[in-house]
Amino acid sequence: MARSRSRRSSGRGTRRRSGSGVTALQIFAAVLVTGASAALLGGYLWLSYGRDQDVALDQLGCPVTGATGMTAIIIDATDPISEITMANLKNEFRREVAQVGKGQYLRIASLTGQPRELPMMFDGCNPGDGSSVDQWTNNPNRRQRRWEEEFGKPLEQLPASLDNGIGASQSPVMAAVQKIRNDLFDSDIAVPGSPKRIIIVSDMIEHTDLYSQYRSGADFAAYLASDAYRTFRTTLSDVEVTILYVERANRRFPSSEHVRFWNDWIIENGGRIGSIKRLEGLN
Known part of the structure; x- marks a missing residue:
């Protein structure tokens, strides 16, 4: 009985490690998406600012x-x-x-x-x-x-x-x-x-x-x-x-x-x- 409980405990530990790996990938992907979005937004604002400053004469x-x-x-x-x-x-x-x-x-x-x-x-x-x-x-x-x-x-x-x-x-x-x-x-x-x-x-x-x-x-x-x-x-x-x-x-x-x-x-x-x-x- 003791060995059976030990195997179940080991299985649960493996699943937790697997779940932790998926979360890290998701976080990494989210960081990449956020960084890209910030870069695009910054570029847009920079170009918009330039257009605002260069008004027609x-x-x-x-x-x-x-x-x-x-x-x-x-x-x-x-x-x-x-x-x-x-x-x-x-x-x-x-x-x-x-x-x-x-x-x-x-x-x-x-x-x-x-x-x-x-x-x-x-x-x-x-x-x-x-x-x-x-x-x-x-x-x-x-x-x-x-x-x-x-x-x-x-x-x-x-x-x-x-x-x-x-x-x-x-x-x-x-x-x-x-x-x-x-x-x-x-x-x-x-x-x-x-x-x-x-x-x-x-x-x-x-x-x-x-x-x-x-x-x-x-x-x-x-x-x-x-x-x-x-x-x-x-x-x-x-x-x-x-x-x-x-x-x-x-x-x-x-x-x-x-x-x-x-x-x-x-x-x-x-x-x-x-x-x-x-x-x-x-x-």
Whole structure:
């Protein structure tokens, strides 16, 4: 009887070992299937992400869904700029342009003596260079050529052609900012809520028939009492303003007071101050 129980016990042990072997194979197969599924899903998501990033572009090089940011550079051409200041300006210009990322819009305009007259020097988006697109879902070489022809080379060459002042009877800085706000930032070029920047290269001496700092100095109260306040006030609640400040030898008031005036003007109109940088040299 004892031997019979021993054989039954041995049989049950053999079946348990056999069952354990089948389970290990099943687990191994499940791991393989899971790994393959994860790899396929990862590949799909990667390709999908690439397609999402490589959106179609319009004629300006902007995403057809809208630019993801806007930068406007206003270059004051109403007075001459010295050689030292111009060299510093070109370096600052390159740094500011370098901040315009893929899909963002850039407009560069020249401030003349006529209020709201802003001849364009550059107008378009950064389409992204060849490294910004996926080789599986786009053509990096073709994108690189487009970036060089439409964005890279024109902006690289632009500083060399900056006008050194035309000598104008007025300097309507406020009207220029208002025009950028109305014509550009209020347009449908960019996605709603995208960041907006204005960079002004100027001595910032506002001089028009409605208000002139040659007459009233940097007195902000005098500006608030003038017709210019009602005519040129501009909503800048979603705009960051940077000033590249040109020093003038014939200024009739301290530059520190003048910088404070424009700081107050930006805040009065609801804008954010990026920075106010004094360019090197005296003009």
